[in-house]
Amino acid sequence: MDGPRGEIEATGASAFREPSGRPDLRGQQVPATLPAPLDLPFAAEAEAVLGPALYRYLIGAPRDAMPGMDDRNAEDFRRFRLLPRVLRGAAAIDISTDLAGRRFAGPLVIGAFAGDRVFHRDGLLALARVGRRLNLPLVVSEETVTPLRDLTAAHDACWLQLRAAGPLERIFKLIDLAADAGAQGMVMTVFAPVHPVAGLQPGNFSIGAEIRRRGWSTIGAIGGFPDDDGLGVAPLPAFPGWGWNEVAAAIAHAGSRGLPLMLKGILRADDAAAAQAAGASGIVVSNLGLRQSSRWASPLAALPAVAASASGAVALDGGIRHGTDALVARCLGAAMSVAARPVATALVGGGEEAVEDLLRSWLDEIRAVASWLGVARLDELGPDFVIGEGHP
Ligand SMILES: Cc1cc2nc3c(=O)[nH]c(=O)nc-3n(C[C@H](O)[C@H](O)[C@H](O)COP(=O)(O)O)c2cc1C
Numbered sequence: 001m002d003g004p005r006g007e008i009e010a011t012g013a014s015a016f017r018e019p020s021g022r023p024d025l026r027g028q029q030v031p032a033t034l035p036a037p038l039d040l041p042f043a044a045e046a047e048a049v050l051g052p053a054l055y056r057y058l059i060g061a062p063r064d065a066m067p068g069m070d071d072r073n074a075e076d077f078r079r080f081r082l083l084p085r086v087l088r089g090a091a092a093i094d095i096s097t098d099l100a101g102r103r104f105a106g107p108l109v110i111g112a113f114a115g116d117r118v119f120h121r122d123g124l125l126a127l128a129r130v131g132r133r134l135n136l137p138l139v140v141s142e143e144t145v146t147p148l149r150d151l152t153a154a155h156d157a158c159w160l161q162l163r164a165a166g167p168l169e170r171i172f173k174l175i176d177l178a179a180d181a182g183a184q185g186m187v188m189t190v191f192a193p194v195h196p197v198a199g200l201q202p203g204n205f206s207i208g209a210e211i212r213r214r215g216w217s218t219i220g221a222i223g224g225f226p227d228d229d230g231l232g233v234a235p236l237p238a239f240p241g242w243g244w245n246e247v248a249a250a251i252a253h254a255g256s257r258g259l260p261l262m263l264k265g266i267l268r269a270d271d272a273a274a275a276q277a278a279g280a281s282g283i284v285v286s287n288l289g290l291r292q293s294s295r296w297a298s299p300l301a302a303l304p305a306v307a308a309s310a311s312g313a314v315a316l317d318g319g320i321r322h323g324t325d326a327l328v329a330r331c332l333g334a335a336m337s338v339a340a341r342p343v344a345t346a347l348v349g350g351g352e353e354a355v356e357d358l359l360r361s362w363l364d365e366i367r368a369v370a371s372w373l374g375v376a377r378l379d380e381l382g383p384d385f386v387i388g389e390g391h392p
Contacts, residue, residue: 042346080389105136109339129154145216173222184260188261286317332383
């Protein structure tokens with residue numbers, strides 16, 4: 001468990017740069033002219049709303065981050081340039097994109113984040129409404145405070161995200177809950193968790209403790225653990241010891257309820273092949289936003305090899321900050337791009353309308369730039385449409 005806010009601030013574990021020229025936590029003076037950290041919309045407003053400790057959790061700020069390397073995931077996108085094809089008569093463009101047999105407005109997914117109502121009064125309900133209005137899928141963290149049924153009532157394209165940890169019975173129950181609530185699919189996070197190791201929590205803040213302090217529960221806190229009072233998040237182990245057999249059992253159970261299941265947190269070609277062998281419907285290439293360590297390979301760097309080994313749907317998660325980032329990801333093999341923090345900071349700092357404006361502007365950008373790239377459909381894009389610095 002983390003201590004109270006004062007203690008968290010005093011630890012100085014974050015490498016996050018203050019935007020205003022104030023000294024950061026380690027006493028270094030930072031020029032006021034720096035761009036918004038991580039290129040996130042409404043970042044300053046979100047920080048003002050949340051205060052430093054909760055904002056630092058939202059941003060992620062792992063302990064081993066180096067100053068000036070705020071988000072390698074996003075930086076990696078900047079290393080690629082688009083290579084347009086001219087005079088292809090592409091006057092009409094269709095950017096609609098398929099995920100698990102359903103057509104969405106474009107190649108964008110609203111990503112999962114824990115503790116929704118800690119950040120905004122309406123929490124994920126606001127994002128579900130935006131998802132419905134724009135026709136984009138929404139991934140719902142099992143650590144969401146808003147009940148799943150409220151979200152599926154607002155939007156018919158919710159995917160429930162679960163952690164591959166703890167008793168399988170709990171996972172089966174949550175899959176049943178998702179199926180009964182009308183969720184469209186499951187996302188199972190198989191990569192390192194972010195809460196349970198003290199000192200390695202994002203921004204050195206425990207969202208589970210915060211939810212519990214408020215007397216709230218989450219979707220995933222449905223029992224299955226001794227002495228679990230159902231408050232906060234499920235007390236999942238930091239080192240779950242799961243293997244492919246457990247994942248295959250979860251996939252089979254989801255399949256029996258008619259739900260596709262994607263695995264999130266795959267960065268290697270051999271794991272992508274194993275995921276397909278286990279029956280996964282798809283893969284979300286992700287390092288969870290470098291939230292507990294800055295040392296993981298970036299999803300964009302890993303994407304081409306993973307996409308080459310995968311036969312199902314491939315999505316890229318982490319570092320999407322503009323519509324054109326989704327086009328780069330599409331060129332390198334990801335049909336869908338998932339964005340979490342830009343949506344979260346827009347929600348906290350600008351409200352539901354700001355999220356809608358942001359995602360609509362990304363869709364507009366994708367439509368225009370794809371057309372100028374010389375394609376009529378996004379599946380015409382491939383590696384020959386990008387040049388990577390240092391990647392001929
Ligand atoms: C506040 C916060 C909480 C998160 N909680 C979860 C979670 O519960 N489950 C999960 O799979 N990913 C979680 N993530 C990771 C995001 O879904 C995403 O993988 C990561 O932030 C990278 O995407 P981004 O660069 O667009 O933020 C969380 C991210 C944030 C910012």
